[in-house]
Amino acid sequence: MKKTKEQIKREKEEAKFREEEQKRIEKEEKKKKAKHNREYAVVAYSFFTLFICIVGYISYFIFYESEKVIDNPYNKRIDNYATTVVRGNITDANGNILAYTNVAEDGTESRIYPYADVFAQVVGYTTTGKSGIESAENRKLLTSSSDIKEKLEKTRSSEKQKGDTVVTTLDAKLQQLAYNALGDNKGAVVIIEPSTGKVKAMVSKPSFDPNTLSANWDNISNSSDSVLLNRATQGLYPPGSIFKTLTTLEYLRENSGNYLNYSYDCGGSITHNNYTLACYDNTAHGHVDLKQSFAKSCNSSYANIGLGLNIDSFANLCESMLFNKNIDFDLDVKKSSFVLNSSSNTTDIMMTSIGQGETEVTPFHMALLAATVANNGVLMKPHLVERIENYKSEVVSSQGNEVYETLMSTEEAQIIQEFMEEVVNSGTGFRFNGSSFTVAGKTGTAEYSSDKNVSHSWFIGYTPTDGAQLAIAVVVEGGGANAASAIPVCKEIFNGYYG
Template identity: 55%
Template structure:
């Protein structure tokens, strides 16, 4: 009984959303897939009907939202995948659903309203240009995702026609670099390094280091950005200038076990709250 309860309460959504679940096919036969909207109600994905009566997904913004919204042919990705169950669930008034059943018509699936901001998404798209990379913009006070962008991109409207080319693309245009790329955190991790140093040194305000533009340890030389020489810096200066050599010096002095614990306190390598 405990296992059944856990399965129904905790694991049910993941099981229902599994591409191996045949129930999804039966739901798609009875429900017109809902739309995906940005925070202002702009349609990012919708179901349209072709002249022959067949249904297809339309993506009005094309490649602008390719990775975060995803596609719904040749499998599913992005929000089309993670919100699959919601898009195929209809919470229409029961009399409306009953009427549709009698008329052998499909019910309309629920819409998914996101926190995405199209103006910010477009600005990020333009700024990234033809470069490979990703842009993510969060609302600091809430954690809402306002922008998620990855390049190279693709047109989700033509995924089925271009599937072979997309799969063999040497630039991996199907890869969402914002969440699927594995990259070193870079200077953002200096926050963790600084916090651990403060925890280990009550007199952290007295920290002084002379930056000569680089630091060498065990035969490895780490330069500051552009080889810039920051001179004599405090901990606050090191952080403000993002001084690589100073932070390497700090990192080499830290207790590795405490450093790891501090990273853990900031939820590195841990499930985020609400996603357990």
């Protein structure tokens, strides 16, 4: 039957509709497929990114943090080394043994500390946990760097290998002198070689005998004297007038061209905004320049200086001088704190400028400051470990001397050196008069309670004045004003060292 025009037209329209519908369906399918592809791509990219992050995280620990993880004192796996290795020795720089393991005939091992409480906090202990060098160098002490043949022979015979020896930078003679000089006082002494950063002595008192620590643990750990605390690195104290070293440095930077023109007429106190700050014993120092202000430790003059400083710049200087920062060292060191900023009130500025207020420092940090001045502004990286040796005294690894940071210019350091010499020649360091050695430094009296009659006694400095060999920081808790206790400690140490 012949189709009518209407039928033909309708069929064409239907065919066109089916064609368009097919195209629409295909287009929708393409859209869905593209959407799915995007979703797959996002998932794939996410997994790829996650994979890269995991690889990066693992790589970071392998290449940058593995030593820290392995050496972490809480890594109990290291202690498993003790089943095959006898813990190695710790010695001073001259070979004097500071710690060794005694092995009895029945194989019982006991850790022995020949100097007893003299090195207690810095060398540390291995009973009831670990501390000091014993903790920091735990893995090395439990590692035997003997050759493979020897290790196999020891393994076959079930004989333990001898652990490596940690040779420290410490000097047993200096350490003993510092320990004796501090006497029955609470406090700390830190002595550093400015040109190398080697820590030669680190004493904290009161101390304890690590040989009997287990037996006396309850008494020692519960002592109100914080016997286990290494005051050299963990003790935080107001610095008192030794902080004037930094106030001086900031003034030099802000007035480099005319610091010699500074003058102040001290009447024994200064009043600003209804707050009065007095010099020690209300002493009127009269007309003083910057060097005399430093030598005589004139509080009024330094409060006056502080009021004229750019506080933001002062805060930046202190940050650059390692305040509010972690110090890279073999042992953990508490952060010294400096809290002034542009919104600080004038009373806080006056107090901080003389080393009071909320400023706190560790003796170790202050020894680094003295060493920096002595080394013409360059701080060498401080370190306690000189090298690691195997049982044959062959060097396994060593710590070279390297620059930690340049903290001040040579010119600035030399001005501070000149001022520190004046402290001893005509200022508050007069107790050094008649010594057989030359010394330069800064005294400090740090009040720490509402009772102004009690204060910590500070001295930081270096010896000799011509080519410093040793830099020192001494703090005597409750030691009194004008370094009345700190200088005699320092003097006794140097007399013994040079004698």
